[in-house]
Amino acid sequence: MLSSLRISQIYVLDQDQAVDFYVGKLGLEINTDQDLGFMRFLTVNVPGEPDHQILLEKPGPPAMDPATAEEVRSLLTKGRTGGHLFFTTPDARKAYEDLLAKGVEFTQEPTEQPYGIDFGLRDPFGNHIRVAQMAPAAS
């Protein structure tokens, strides 16, 4: 029935700052950046993966009333909007070192797990991001 997950969404407080972080620091690329008038439709993707986009959406009018937007902003900055992104990398320790040099905020250092090596970080707004080097599948 369904064939792929093409766009998923997280909230950000500022779309310019989101581009600085997701493109400038994490190395994603802009897929779509279009002013629709009522909103700025901004999506990014991992280079080479244009069919898996992340919509970086700013909460606010006209989609939601100002009071609701305030609630979303409050939850977001508490790390509680549930915005989780899970990326993979061929080399977790190198990715960690690169991001450390760029001043990214971490929630966990690279850790060996049964499924691979992974670490955690936050975006500037409070969304949680995880990066994993997956262990090779058992043959």
Add this chain to the structure above:
Amino acid sequence: MTRAAEETNRRLLRARDTMDLTYGRSLDIPTLARIACVSEAHFIREFRATFGETPHRYLQRRRVERALYLLRCTDRSITDICFDVGFASLGTFSKTFRLIVGESPSEYRRRGEVIPVPTCFAMAWTRPSSFGEDDRRMTG
């Protein structure tokens, strides 16, 4: 909620992330308050208002949560685990563990291994936070 309040939230989250990242080392309120850019008294009050528990309690239960994980997913000795997760003495660890978990570390270990999940979910969902529990178990 003002922009200033959002910035406070984010700084408090940064202090909480620091606890999640460095629970294994000694951490004190002055250090965390500096990360949150507020005074110590203000930090404790604001943290509680924002996350529903005091920073001391959050950290204590983070340490117990990590001990729960290490007990069931590694072969490390209970003494090693006590210090790995940042307790300063085995006595405090054993007492705190029993108070929160309701059994001793060695009894808990006998439950056997758990299914591995990404650490962020284990840390978010298996920390014995006491949210939703009976108030009688609210300590510290």
